[in-house]
Amino acid sequence: MIEFQRLSKTWPDGTRALSEINLRVPRGEFCVVLGPSGAGKSTLLRAVNGLMRPSSGAVRIDGVELSRSTERELRKRVAMIHQHFNLTLRMSVAANVLAGLLPVTPTLRALLCWFKPEQRKRACDLLASVGLDPKHLGRRAGELSGGQQQRVGIARAFMLDPEVVLADEPVASLDPKISRDILSLIREAARARGTSVVCSLHQVDLAREFGDRIVGMRDGRIVFDGTPDAFTDEVVERLYAGAQWEDAPAHAPRPQSHPGSFATAPA
Numbered sequence: 001m002i003e004f005q006r007l008s009k010t011w012p013d014g015t016r017a018l019s020e021i022n023l024r025v026p027r028g029e030f031c032v033v034l035g036p037s038g039a040g041k042s043t044l045l046r047a048v049n050g051l052m053r054p055s056s057g058a059v060r061i062d063g064v065e066l067s068r069s070t071e072r073e074l075r076k077r078v079a080m081i082h083q084h085f086n087l088t089l090r091m092s093v094a095a096n097v098l099a100g101l102l103p104v105t106p107t108l109r110a111l112l113c114w115f116k117p118e119q120r121k122r123a124c125d126l127l128a129s130v131g132l133d134p135k136h137l138g139r140r141a142g143e144l145s146g147g148q149q150q151r152v153g154i155a156r157a158f159m160l161d162p163e164v165v166l167a168d169e170p171v172a173s174l175d176p177k178i179s180r181d182i183l184s185l186i187r188e189a190a191r192a193r194g195t196s197v198v199c200s201l202h203q204v205d206l207a208r209e210f211g212d213r214i215v216g217m218r219d220g221r222i223v224f225d226g227t228p229d230a231f232t233d234e235v236v237e238r239l240y241a242g243a244q245w246e247d248a249p250a251h252a253p254r255p256q257s258h259p260g261s262f263a264t265a266p267a
């Protein structure tokens, strides 16, 4: 379970990227975050793995608050899947998947690529589970197609059996068919392990197809929180319209709570 409590972020230049975000993502949920460019989606995700320090508020993972003293431990339970895959292109596919163990591997062992046989087997099993043929194991990651690289990225993310997976536009550069394959893989891997996924997307159709829940953000705020069914064309129009959310036509649905999982600000 990830919990954001009154989370705010103001950048040094005064940009208010997050404003009092309250959100709970239970175990096993695939939560899609949508919203116009600059809405704060990446900033929200980066708050969970400590890449962004909030100005105020808290992030908790299974009840443990992210802080300087807990960050190191919590990072082992959070994995990230990136838009540009973030593989080390000159290294082998196998080495890239094993890099998922770096948070729990002594530096010297990692540098010398000393991994235990069971760790190597896990890397192979994960690669097989994301549909990558074993013949690719020894290839340099840079030789793979974008879709194949993202499969490696998913296998790497699941090496430590994370409780939370953050995916920031994981299919932005992939074609529609491969995008569906990749999102299916993330969803299946997460469901099988009870992992919470927070995934930012720009594709409304994919959000409706893959999200258990959709969170709409604008100007650093959550303006919609509900099921894909409730995320109607009218809501989409309002989410991306130039006008303020409050100024949009009254017949469109108001922001609503996800059943049983929308956190309210504490008194």
Ligand SMILES: Nc1ncnc2c1ncn2[C@@H]1O[C@H](COP(=O)(O)OP(=O)(O)OP(=O)(O)O)[C@@H](O)[C@H]1O
Binding pocket: 011, 012, 013, 015, 016, 017, 035, 036, 037, 038, 039, 040, 041, 042, 043, 044
């Ligand atoms: N390091 C930074 N320093 C200053 N401002 C930043 C920084 N990172 C992000 N911002 C600002 O914070 C706001 C939210 O940015 P963020 O990257 O979270 O948006 P986003 O919803 O992910 O957008 P996109 O869909 O384009 O990826 C924007 O106004 C952005 O310019």
Ligand SMILES: [Mg+2]
Binding pocket: 041, 042, 043, 168, 200
């Ligand atoms: Mg972003």
